[in-house]
Amino acid sequence: MFKRVIEFEGPVLGVVINGRECSVPASFTAAAAMLASEDGATRETPISGAPRAPYCMMGVCFECLLEIDGVPNQQGCLVPVAAGMRINRQRGARTV
């Protein structure tokens, strides 16, 4: 979705974004990984289902909610990526 203005030279690791295997810089958060992916959107709103992307990237706005390793509603900007992490779009509100 976004074009990188710098190329990362540090270590990378593999994650699975919406079912697709990708390689991302190890310093990324899950939200950054999402932004760097083709998709970009992190969640769909509970009311209309409209797509949303990360906004504040500092834990405040809750736009970057993701399902990470099976746990829904995680603030993706606060979660560093890890090898093999499965990151999926948060579709609507969490059901309990």
Added chain:
Amino acid sequence: MKLTADAIVIGGGLVASAVAYGLTRLGLKPVMLDEGDVAYRASRGNFALVWTQSKGPGVPEYQQWSRLSSDKWSELAAELQSETGVDCGHRRNGGIHVCLSEDELAKRTQVVEQLRAEAPPGRYRAQMISRAEMLKLLPAFGPDVVGGAYCPDDGTVNPLFSLRALQRAFSARGGRYFCDSRVSSIAAAPRAFTVETASRSISAPRLVLAAGLGNKPLGEQVGLNVPVRPVRGQIIVTERLKPVLEYPTTYIRQTVEGGILIGESREEAGFDDTLNHTVSQTLAARAIRTFPFLKQVGVVRTWAGLRVMSPDVYPIYEQSSAYPGAFVCTCHSGVTLGAAHAFEYAKAVVDGHLPEKLGRFSSRRFDVQARH
């Protein structure tokens, strides 16, 4: 800058905004003076129940006043929506009180029966209900829930949207709202008040003190005894979920937006509005006993607020006898009583006297002469 107005309302929260809006409905052009975000802002930290089922055992005037307000909230919300387009989020599906032990159940039964006995026939509508009936209302209750009470007259609002709606409607009707307007002094004479802030001097024939914990020092300047003190309460809010709790309970409810609010604490902590996480742990533990699914749910914020408490918990409504025209309106249930303040208290201020039914709430009850 010198200004004149029909009335001055000191305070910027739900109590002040409800009374101030009510004054504009009666044709007045008041000024509302909000201290600013340095104030304790109980209106922004509360649990936002519109509640009747537990109000005023032993004080039927309070039960009736709370019910009157609860009955009029739908009208207030509809009126505010049509005047401002803001939805207060008022819902009145009924509310539940949860008991987690036989002892709690026995105590609550006593309260419910006393309130019913003190109400006009048929007016108090809460019922004790069994665990099976509780589960029919909310299947999410855990095994520790032994029973409880249900009242069809209870409900909730969104307190932030309610505050916004009241203030917007107040301004649209010609009221003037000033923020960052801490009152430095009040010059009082009967039906003639001049209130000073850092940048304004405002004169009016009527003055309403509705500044929460600020009412105590303000009252002293106009001959009103307002012995309110802070009582700290804490709230936990979770991540947003699909609707799972159709009904609010006294201490746990799901907001219209989806978050679960958990709030059940009372602490004497003076003006300290920081969190005590020992209390947070107790709140969370009891919430999980009530609704075990909460164990899986993430917390996004916790905060503390300061209730505005009188010595006997009931509101203080009084007109100054030294300086007629000066009124105080203070309570710890600014949400529930919002409609009563907008429709009835404002009318009393315009009429120049409080109705007899509010006589029970005079601060004279705190005088030594009134005690046995």
